[in-house]
Amino acid sequence: MHLSVPNVSMIVSNSCGDTDDYAPGHIHSSLTIQYQHWSDFDMVSVAPSILETRSGRSTQGSTISSETIFIAGVLVLCIYSIVKFLRPFLALYGHLRRAQAIGLPMKVIPFPPGLFSFFAFQIIRRLGLLTPGTKLHRLLSMGRPDGYDLHKEMGDVFVTVSPAGLTLIVADPKIATHVNSKRAEFPKPPNTGAIINIYGRNVINADGEVWRFHRRVTGPVFSERIHRVVWQESMNQAHLMMQSWLPSTNRVDIVRIPSFGNDTLRLGLNIITSAAYGCPLGWNENPPCASSTSLSYHASVEQLTEHLMSIFLTPRWLLRFAWRDSTWGRAWEAYTAFGSYMRGMLDRERAHLDAGDRTEDNLLTALIRAEEMADEKESRNMEPHEVMGNAFIFLFAGHETTANTLHYAMILLAQHPDIQELLLDEVDEVYDRAALEGRDQLEYELDFNRARWTFAIMSETLRIYTPTGVTNKWSATDQPITFEGQTYVIPQGTRISLNATGIHSNPKVWGDNAMEWVPSRWIIQDGDGNAPLITPQPSRAPSPMRRRSSDVFEKVSDSPSPVLRSAPLLSPFAALQQYSPRPMLSRSSSVCSATSSGTTSPHGIVKPAKGTFLPFSEGSRACSGKKFATVEFVAVFFTLFREHRVELEEGWTVERVGGILKGRKAGALTLQPPEAIPLRFVKR
Numbered sequence: 305m306h307l308s309v310p311n312v313s314m315i316v317s318n319s320c321g322d323t324d325d326y327a328p329g330h331i332h333s334s335l336t337i338q339y340q341h342w343s344d345f346d347m348v349s350v351a352p353s354i355l356e357t358r359s360g361r362s363t364q365g366s367t368i369s370s371e372t373i374f375i376a377g378v379l380v381l382c383i384y385s386i387v388k389f390l391r392p393f394l395a396l397y398g399h400l401r402r403a404q405a406i407g408l409p410m411k412v413i414p415f416p417p418g419l420f421s422f423f424a425f426q427i428i429r430r431l432g433l434l435t436p437g438t439k440l441h442r443l444l445s446m447g448r449p450d451g452y453d454l455h456k457e458m459g460d461v462f463v464t465v466s467p468a469g470l471t472l473i474v475a476d477p478k479i480a481t482h483v484n485s486k487r488a489e490f491p492k493p494p495n496t497g498a499i500i501n502i503y504g505r506n507v508i509n510a511d512g513e514v515w516r517f518h519r520r521v522t523g524p525v526f527s528e529r530i531h532r533v534v535w536q537e538s539m540n541q542a543h544l545m546m547q548s549w550l551p552s553t554n555r556v557d558i559v560r561i562p563s564f565g566n567d568t569l570r571l572g573l574n575i576i577t578s579a580a581y582g583c584p585l586g587w588n589e590n591p592p593c594a595s596s597t598s599l600s601y602h603a604s605v606e607q608l609t610e611h612l613m614s615i616f617l618t619p620r621w622l623l624r625f626a627w628r629d630s631t632w633g634r635a636w637e638a639y640t641a642f643g644s645y646m647r648g649m650l651d652r653e654r655a656h657l658d659a660g661d662r663t664e665d666n667l668l669t670a671l672i673r674a675e676e677m678a679d680e681k682e683s684r685n686m687e688p689h690e691v692m693g694n695a696f697i698f699l700f701a702g703h704e705t706t707a708n709t710l711h712y713a714m715i716l717l718a719q720h721p722d723i724q725e726l727l728l729d730e731v732d733e734v735y736d737r738a739a740l741e742g743r744d745q746l747e748y749e750l751d752f753n754r755a756r757w758t759f760a761i762m763s764e765t766l767r768i769y770t771p772t773g774v775t776n777k778w779s780a781t782d783q784p785i786t787f788e789g790q791t792y793v794i795p796q797g798t799r800i801s802l803n804a805t806g807i808h809s810n811p812k813v814w815g816d817n818a819m820e821w822v823p824s825r826w827i828i829q830d831g832d833g834n835a836p837l838i839t840p841q842p843s844r845a846p847s848p849m850r851r852r853s854s855d856v857f858e859k860v861s862d863s864p865s866p867v868l869r870s871a872p873l874l875s876p877f878a879a880l881q882q883y884s885p886r887p888m889l890s891r892s893s894s895v896c897s898a899t900s901s902g903t904t905s906p907h908g909i910v911k912p913a914k915g916t917f918l919p920f921s922e923g924s925r926a927c928s929g930k931k932f933a934t935v936e937f938v939a940v941f942f943t944l945f946r947e948h949r950v951e952l953e954e955g956w957t958v959e960r961v962g963g964i965l966k967g968r969k970a971g972a973l974t975l976q977p978p979e980a981i982p983l984r985f986v987k988r
């Protein structure tokens with residue numbers, strides 16, 4: 305009787321209980337090892353002896369005793385375990401040699417970056433063992449760059465070597481620009497963003513042809529037309545949010561907001577659901593749902609965000625059997641509820657399309673059309689899981705990042721009343737101008753570009769509190785990069801972490817005050833005719849439109865308001881001159897400046913040089929929603945600050961809040977304050 309070697313190998317492997325863990329490549333190599341060992345024996349005689357021994361029959365006539373077979377089995381297991389144990393170290397040795405060959409500073413870390421370090425961070429933090437600044441924190445940070453600290457020791461570009469391979473960590477703007485501009489040479493790492501794949505493949509984690517197809521379908525939706533809707537809807541939702549804070553009986557002078565973060569998340573979700581999903585919502589309203597659920601729309605998103613990791617790590621078929629009150633049970637509940645809301649909205653859009661009453665595409669109609677009609681270049685339709693994947697990812701990417709930026713900006717303004725004064729003057733002036741033009745509403749086309757301090761505040765908040773701190777790429781082949789005039793070859797397969805928070809806090813780029821929140825660094829103060837719009841007054845008279853006491857606008861005088869006109873440049877800027885960006889530095893020095901492009905944005909604020917400001921990334925894989933987010937931010941600010949100013953709640957000091965802002969919420973996908981900071985809006 306013959307027994308094939310693979311069958312024998314499976315018996316051995318199963319006894320280790322380990323085969324499930326293996327990628328196909330691993331399985332293959334483990335078989336090879338066992339084959340070499342077993343080949344020392346006479347397979348024809350060994351095999352029957354195994355079977356006979358197992359079935360309890362006599363081993364008479366066999367030349368090898370069962371003890372020998374047992375010892376051989378143990379030996380195989382030992383060798384297998386040793387090789388398995390040594391494998392990462394052997395790999396590490398190989399990676400080390402490849403890293404040394406690059407010639408850049410190098411650091412060895414004992415664990416793979418990415419998901420592993422994310423988990424390690426969370427577990428150790430939850431055990432209370434992770435204090436910022438400690439050796440352990442620094443060691444774990446090696447796999448998860450955050451800020452410029454690591455670069456102080458290692459330089460603006462260095463390599464980390466771990467059992468998983470090489471990672472190039474970059475806080476140099478020129479290399480960041482180079483990598484971001486070469487999509488084919490530096491694609492996203494394989495299996496990147498798998499965690500956001502939970503409903504299906506989507507534009508953020510696709511690459512190559514698939515990405516091009518997804519971008520062709522979804523990109524055109526984010527045009528000026530949608531920005532007009534975003535503007536309108538942002539003002540509407542900001543009003544609704546303000547109303548939700550006011551006591552139902554009467555208006556009061558001070559509105560207390562215990563959890564501004566949750567409210568901005570709801571605000572962001574409602575805005576994108578209306579503007580991109582064609583489904584306008586009241587403050588507490590739910591969109592249509594394909595099946596019944598006890599979770600509200602907002603609760604399903606909140607719960608989904610909280611349990612994203614469990615959903616990602618647990619097979620769906622297992623998740624559905626989880627006990628309802630367990631973490632996995634809640635994860636499944638959120639996953640199915642949110643999926644039903646998306647299906648409900650898709651069904652609604654299909655009905656609109658069938659009825660012929662959708663003249664302009666929103667995101668969902670664009671996805672539905674791509675599902676129904678084959679793409680010309682791709683010769684294929686979008687698959688249902690891709691429709692769901694994209695419907696999910698735009699909601700997800702489109703609300704949390706913007707909401708958190710609004711949240712941080714609001715806290716920072718409460719901490720910096722001097723900057724808030726400049727903002728309030730701008731808001732008043734924009735409303736006054738609109739009134740002078742005979743309008744009682746702000747309009748996207750006319751008023752968006754009048755914002756300057758609002759832009760400056762948004763940009764500076766994104767610089768210091770960057771929602772997505774690192775974007776990851778991968779070298780598809782050996783790739784040359786130039787750093788400080790020297791060329792280095794980055795081997796194929798190297799992960800490349802573009803450390804946006806590192807660049808944003810790099811003193812060579814942003815000056816010695818790089819870590820300070822200084823919105824004035826974004827304002828062009830002279831030289832290009834873009835004088836700031838506003839003239840802060842010693843004691844500001846309320847502007848005509850701001851003075852209104854009801855929702856009905858008062859008729860304003862046609863004469864220019866005291867805060868309007870071609871005013872001389874602001875004196876407060878002079879006081880803030882010390883914070884102006886560093887001047888452009890010479891080319892011979894490797895040092896670059898954030899403002900070295902010398903250009904301005906259309907709004908007279910600094911347009912940073914390429915590679916120096918990366919909250920939205922750059923190049924063809926840059927954020928599709930950059931303008932969407934900016935329009936939302938400006939419209940919400942213009943609405944909230946029209947009649948109110950923001951302050952920290954009583955008992956909360958600037959220092960206490962500053963301490964909290966240094967942390968980050970554990971487990972959150974994008975940056976969020978680690979605890980709620982109560983704010984209040986005070987009538988001005």
Ligand code: HEM
Binds near residue numbers: 703706928
């Ligand atoms: C302050 C707000 C936002 C920030 C800071 C931000 C940041 C980013 C970053 C850093 C990326 C690149 C990610 C990577 O390559 O790994 C990205 C991509 C993307 N973002 Fe945003 N985002 C914001 C708002 C939005 C909004 C409002 C939308 C949609 C409405 C959106 C949709 C997308 C999409 C679709 C991509 C993938 C682009 C592609 O690969 O083709 N984002 N975002």
